Amino acid sequence: MNAAAPRETMVIADPMRWDDLVTALRRQIAAETKLTREESLAPKTTIRVGGAARVYAEPASVADLQKLLCTAKAEGVRVFMLGRGSNLLVPDEGVDGLVIALAHEAWASFDVRPEGRVWAGAGLRLKNLCGLAAKAGLVGFEFLEGIPGSVGGALRMNAGAMGGWMFDVVEEVQLMTFGGDVKTLARAAMHVDYRHCAELHDAIALGALLRPASKADADSVKRQMDAYARKRHESQPREPSAGCVFKNPPGNSAGRLIDECGLKGERVGDAEVSTVHANFIVNRGAATGADVLELVRRIRARVKQIKGVDLEPEVLLYGKNWKDVL
Numbered sequence: 079m080n081a082a083a084p085r086e087t088m089v090i091a092d093p094m095r096w097d098d099l100v101t102a103l104r105r106q107i108a109a110e111t112k113l114t115r116e117e118s119l120a121p122k123t124t125i126r127v128g129g130a131a132r133v134y135a136e137p138a139s140v141a142d143l144q145k146l147l148c149t150a151k152a153e154g155v156r157v158f159m160l161g162r163g164s165n166l167l168v169p170d171e172g173v174d175g176l177v178i179a180l181a182h183e184a185w186a187s188f189d190v191r192p193e194g195r196v197w198a199g200a201g202l203r204l205k206n207l208c209g210l211a212a213k214a215g216l217v218g219f220e221f222l223e224g225i226p227g228s229v230g231g232a233l234r235m236n237a238g239a240m241g242g243w244m245f246d247v248v249e250e251v252q253l254m255t256f257g258g259d260v261k262t263l264a265r266a267a268m269h270v271d272y273r274h275c276a277e278l279h280d281a282i283a284l285g286a287l288l289r290p291a292s293k294a295d296a297d298s299v300k301r302q303m304d305a306y307a308r309k310r311h312e313s314q315p316r317e318p319s320a321g322c323v324f325k326n327p328p329g330n331s332a333g334r335l336i337d338e339c340g341l342k343g344e345r346v347g348d349a350e351v352s353t354v355h356a357n358f359i360v361n362r363g364a365a366t367g368a369d370v371l372e373l374v375r376r377i378r379a380r381v382k383q384i385k386g387v388d389l390e391p392e393v394l395l396y397g398k399n400w401k402d403v404l
């Protein structure tokens with residue numbers, strides 16, 4: 079799972095200026111903060127396609143994240159957040175901006191608080207959150223087990239599976255605005271919907287206080303997680319993918335609609351509509367971003383033609399608006 083939050087600001091096209099930006103940032107931030115030019119993003123996404131980030135950073139502290147954001151703002155550079163890269167399509171030309179991943183271990187905390195509440199850092203993998211919660215006998219996070227994302231990405235997308243979604247278990251979220259201000263928002267003050275959280279469109283989740291449904295013994299929590307994992311293995315593909323490509327239209331299933339249009343196995347290059355679940359595009363080896371985009375266009379056109387339904391992508395497209403490419 080993953081979080082992307084593009085900002086509409088001026089873009090620096092000149093490579094020299096990207097080098098200058100890195101030089102300026104390097105002077106301000108700690109050595110533990112990774113900062114690179116032309117970092118390849120494909121290996122950082124679950125579908126494994128796309129180009130490089132002009133500038134890429136893994137801040138090691140809140141202070142360094144603030145410096146990265148404030149400098150980007152001052153220089154008019156777009157900022158993109160990267161989570162676990164599971165709900166994301168990176169174009170082949172890469173991203174003209176600063177890509178920030180909370181991949182440093184400093185962001186992966188898991189802290190049991192009074193009354194069984196859990197503080198989870200934005201960089202914590204959902205899989206680890208579930209494993210640690212199971213060990214502590216905390217019930218209510220099991221549905222997140224199979225989502226290949228981080229806590230931050232899951233908050234940004236309000237990720238969901240097995241009838242639950244992330245904000246079901248959230249009590250409050252700590253975030254940083256693109257101006258570098260840190261705020262804590264109670265769940266009740268946030269505007270959350272299916273695969274959507276308004277407050278995290280122009281802010282970065284730093285972590286969240288989560289509330290388990292109840293306590294149970296570790297074995298029974300583990301059994302429920304295993305049952306979900308089995309269900310997922312039977313119904314979803316194993317090949318690299320970006321998860322479900324389209325949102326489910328109200329009262330319907332995008333996967334079923336695409337399947338009923340006979341599109342399973344449809345292929346552009348190495349991008350293929352999964353034969354297991356039609357709402358997944360899988361990378362059969364050497365798919366490019368362009369292959370995936372073309373297949374998305376084809377699926378939408380066919381479903382519109384046969385079913386009269388406009389499918390809306392769920393997957394985020396880095397640096398571009400879907401409406402401009404569809």
Ligand code: EPU
Binds near residue numbers: 313326
């Ligand atoms: N179906 C088909 N053909 C297909 C796929 C599905 O006929 O190729 C049918 C199934 O038989 C079922 C119905 O469509 O009757 C719904 O399918 P499924 O139970 O797989 O759920 P889904 O609505 O397709 C949603 C989420 C998934 C999540 C699963 C399991 C969306 C877009 N998808 O899928 O989330 O894992 O439920 O809870 O909301 C994601 O968001 O990336 C994602 C994978």
